[in-house]
Amino acid sequence: MSGATNGARVPGGPLRIERRPDRVVATLDRPEVRNAIDQATIDALHELCAELEAEPRVLILHGAGGVFAGGADIVQLRERRADDARAGINTTAFLRVRALPMPVIAAVEGFALGGGAELAYAADIRIGTPDVAIGNPEPALGIIAAAGATWLLPRLVGSGRAAELLLTGRALTADEALAWGLLSAVHPAAELLPAAHAIADRIARLDPLAVQHTKRALHAPLAEHPAIDLELQAELFESPEKFRRMTAFLERKRS
Template identity: 35%
Template structure:
């Protein structure tokens, strides 16, 4: 595996997946997401695994999607690529998923953390959906899961301004489970995972399914709507300008076209 590292028995019945693109702050390119999805599918079928942790490093859980892979794409290109098929398969993971987040969890990184069932964050964690700053909008659940987790007003502010929230704010809003010191965030996540792994794996999977059913009522409809609008942003000149400016490390000049 090129973009992730797997420790199958990080703790008894607990596997650890570490995103491994440190120079890119673990930006989620399509290859990484495919590796992640395939690994989760394998672990989901492994009876020696009951809980799965996904983490990055102290500096970044994942600082967003890989913009260079999308910058020159048009709407029809994005539909043809169908990158969200991978996300849909990740969402179907039956075993409990825990995100161990330190540093940046932005854009796709925030969406990946929210796809997990629980989030343990270090004191340095920052969450955000800054896609608006490059002329697009969230496309992997950001407008849907974030709104359901923290409410319309704050979600609208984050999505429309691209602003970040701290770990403390995320805890207050109900986005995460707990905050721990940076040096302990992975250890505390492992303790939570071990507690869950000690329970009946059948009951845990059924309970997860039931909780998600309550949380995700009408979510698929919302995701479909979000995805359509995400694809439409690639018909805009603003999207091209926003991503080009990002790559060129300058401020974008939007024309509203």
């Protein structure tokens, strides 16, 4: 795993953050309430996103206490009204996570429900543990999954499977999530973060600008293809890093 470690946590704050030169690990740290996502968590996510927008690095999201996030904080959610819904309190933070320049890896352990699932859906890559339970039970609480599930989940698993999950409110097991493609791999709990770091290590060996442009192309609407791919490629074709890497490749082949 690359680089030095710099751990930081605001006392009593909802995120424990470990910073390295090429990545940041952000651990949701409210284990006493299954890492329920409250306003303070949203505020901390916005602060972290601002940092990673200014200094792009891979982000690994994780949860403390054997749980990713059991959902939104119901105590706060119960008191929210129509204007709060329209403000998209969780939605704006999760969209910002999804739009970060470098890849986001969700290392999902245990429960990832409601808002916790939607935060995981905002990641580019999701891996999990055998005890994962991921889904959106919001209709059981009289609301909908409005922080990304209704449009991200169909993109991730297909419209039919997304409809089944959202309209029944059930949670997928790790095996189901793996079979549906919602998780790309399942690891024992002790190996989950090392596996996330191994993915980050592979990304770190690549050209950062090429990774960022690949992510932009992946997230672009279908109607923008292939024009966006060609424009991004045009920029990369003029990049000094392209010439350096291709020259090194050719020299290795000759040796």
